[in-house]
Every structure is written in C-alpha cells, then in structure tokens.
Amino acid sequence: MTDVWRFLFEQGWAVSLLKGSAVTLGLGLLGMCVGLIVALPLAIVRWREVYLLGRLVEAYTMLVRSIPGLLIIYLIFFGSVQVVDQIGAFFGFQSALRSAYPFLMGVLAISIISSAYSVEVLRGALATIPEGLIEASKSLAMPRKAIYLRIVLPLMLRNALSGINNVWQMTIKDTSLVSVVGLGELMRTAALAAGISRSPLAFYLIAGLVFLLITWLSQRLFRVCEVHLNRGFRGAR
C-alpha cells in the first residue's frame, strides 16, 4: 500500500492520472456532442419516415449498434493511419497531425458509436409527441421552422433526457476502449502505472473509482436538468 502511495505522489503518477481523466472527459464530451449534432437530423428523418432516407438511417444505426465498439475503433485507427499521414504530408503539418491523431480518431470513433444510439433515443422521444400537437400547430399556420423550434424540439428534449443520460453513461465508458490503440487517457495511464509499479489491482481500482466519480457527478447534473425541464408539468419531482 505504501508502495502505491509513493508511486502516486512522489513519482507523480497522480498528476498523470488526473491528466488522463481530463483526456477521458474531453473525449467523452466531444464524442457525445458531435454524436448528438449528427443524430438530430437523422432522428427527424426517421421520425417523419422520409422515403428511403429513413430506411438508410435505420440501417446505419442497426449496423453500428450491433458491431462492437472495439471493432469500429480498430477499423478507424488501422484503416486511417496511412490516409491521415498522406494528408498531413501534403499540407505540411505531418508532425502536428501525428500528435493529435489518436485523439481526433478517438473522437471520431466515439461519435460514430454515440450518434447511432442517440438517433434511437431522439427518435423514441420524437415518437411520444402526440400527432395532434403538430396538427394543431399546422392549423395555426405556424411556419415549419417555428413548429420545430417551439413545439417539437422542446418536447423532444424533455422526453429524451433520460435516454441521453444513458447514452452519455455508455459513451464515457466506451472511451476506455480507445486506450487499446494507445491514446493516453485514463485507462491507458492506469495500465502504464500498473505495469511499472507492479500493482495492477490498486491502479485499475483507482481508474474504476474515477469512472464511478464521473458517472455519479454527471448523473446528479442530469437530475438537475430533469427537474428544470419538468418544472411546468404536473407530478414533477
């Protein structure tokens, strides 16, 4: 135990682990945001059952949701190394691209995965909006933009919140997979520390605790949002 303590504070692994946690959080947040931004139009396409496009989106989400994240990460990392290197060489910022490359590819992989789940969540939330409301807003001759901004999206957000929470929990945990290809996030740092200090149990437990802390804190944040969004509804807690 004293060994682990020494490793953490005298040799500076605590700082590395903190940095790793920051990378994990950044990766998760960016992946989640990009995923949501991509997912919204796709979800609307599915909700309105746009001919053919709706089917395509369905196929995309179905595909991504049934393939393991690890496999997607392998595809993106191994499949893009050369291409990215060539692009970097062409524009002359090879070294800059090389150092940012694992993070960017990590964000890409995470957002592909999270977008597929977000589409399903948003579509489910959209489906609970009563058709009568849309009919009513059409009968008031509201322009399409206003229908979406004033009626559809606010209602969707309220219904989607718990689902978005679930996707977020999943996404932050999926970031750990990127460690397998060498991005220095929390899990990777823990693995390095575990290897050098020869006490894997302690360092993986620390990594687990950091993940627990992140999920617990974000859970509370979501609870606050939920209360806020439900303030106008009866029976809101």
Add this chain to the structure above:
Amino acid sequence: MDMDLLQEAIPFLLKGAQVTLLIGLFGVLVGLPLGVLLALLRLSGRPWVVTCCSAFSGFFRGTPLLVQLFILYYGFGQLEFVRHNPVLWWVVGSSLNCAVLTVVLNTVAYTSEIFRGGFQSIPHGLVEAAQACGMSKWVTFLRVRFPLALRQALPAYGNEIAIIVKESSLASTITVLEITGYAKRLMSETFAIIEIFVIASVFYLVINLVAMLLVRQFEHYLSGGVKATRKIRI
C-alpha cells in the same frame, strides 16, 4: 474483395464466433436468472440487502467493462491468496473463464435494473387481486408478477443481449481469441483492414439479428401486435 482473403479469414473467424457465442450464452443463461434475483432483492425492502445490491449494480454499471476485466484478470491475478486457492485461480487464472465471469457479473447488474423497472411497472391492484384470490406469494410471482414484468422488460432485455454479444469482444484484450481478437490479428497480418472489418461485422450482425428475431418472436407471442399511427406531413 478477393477469394483468397475470404478463404483465409473465415475459418479463423468461425472459430472466434464459437467463443463469442459461448460467452454470450453464458451471459444470457446465467445472467438472466441472477439478474431477476438481484432485481427482486433490490425490491425486497430490507435496507441492508437493498444497499448491498444497489452498490453492486452501481459499481458494475458505473465503470467500463474493460476496467472490471483488468481488475479481475490482472488485479486479482496478482494476489497471493488467489494464486494459492485452486477454485479462485481456475476462474481468474484462465483468460476465457475470467472474461465469462466479468461479462456475467456485468450483465447481472444491467439485467437487474431492467427487471426492477419491469416489476415496478406492475399495477399494485393486480398483485392485490392475486392475493385476494388466495394465491401464495410464490404463485403470485410465477403467474402474475413475473410474466407481466417479463413482457415489460423484454424489449430492453433484447438490447441487453446485443450488448452482451458486443461486450464479449473485450475479451480479446486479455488474449481470448474471439471474433474481434481474430479480426485484429488478421488485420495486422493481411493489412486488408476494411475487408476483415466487413467480414467480422457480418458475423456479429448475424449473431445479433438471430438473437433479435428470437426476442421479437417471443415479444409478439407475449403481447398482441400494436397498430402504428399514421404520420402527418409537416
């Protein structure tokens, strides 16, 4: 995509698919009953039991499977008393056993959450009615509570099965050669990354599609078809 590559890759991936299926089957067959049990314990109302079960479920749902896998495989594998205990060492010392155990523990936590929601959604009046008819606690559970909770929980549990199949891919990080493990090896041997990815994905798709169809059939059997509403164009 050329034929040689297919001929080289498919036998390996088929071997890997057996391991994936093995982990998945254990996950469902052991995880489902234990998950239902944990859900019931969490609803039992005994403070200590509820706290313990919630902590278990909170830990396994709050941390990535990769962390759990490494804690069990590398972390516990390091402890002296685990190494000297034949039963524990049988579980932790072999990477496949360790992967199966982790996947089972993980899915138990999620399944308990799904079924807790299912049990909670049962109208209290139904249970009261069953008791008024003189049904014992066990009969009420078997005839009223479990079937209704199952119907409620089945769609979510279908997703959970797909998740089990996908999570089994993490076993490749502790040297178990299942589909993803073989796929990674083939990718680095043949450099045909996209092709290998496509073939491996097809394997996962087929497994998940079959599982999903079975769940859908069962769902259909448990509940009548629901009519879809017509959409208005905006």
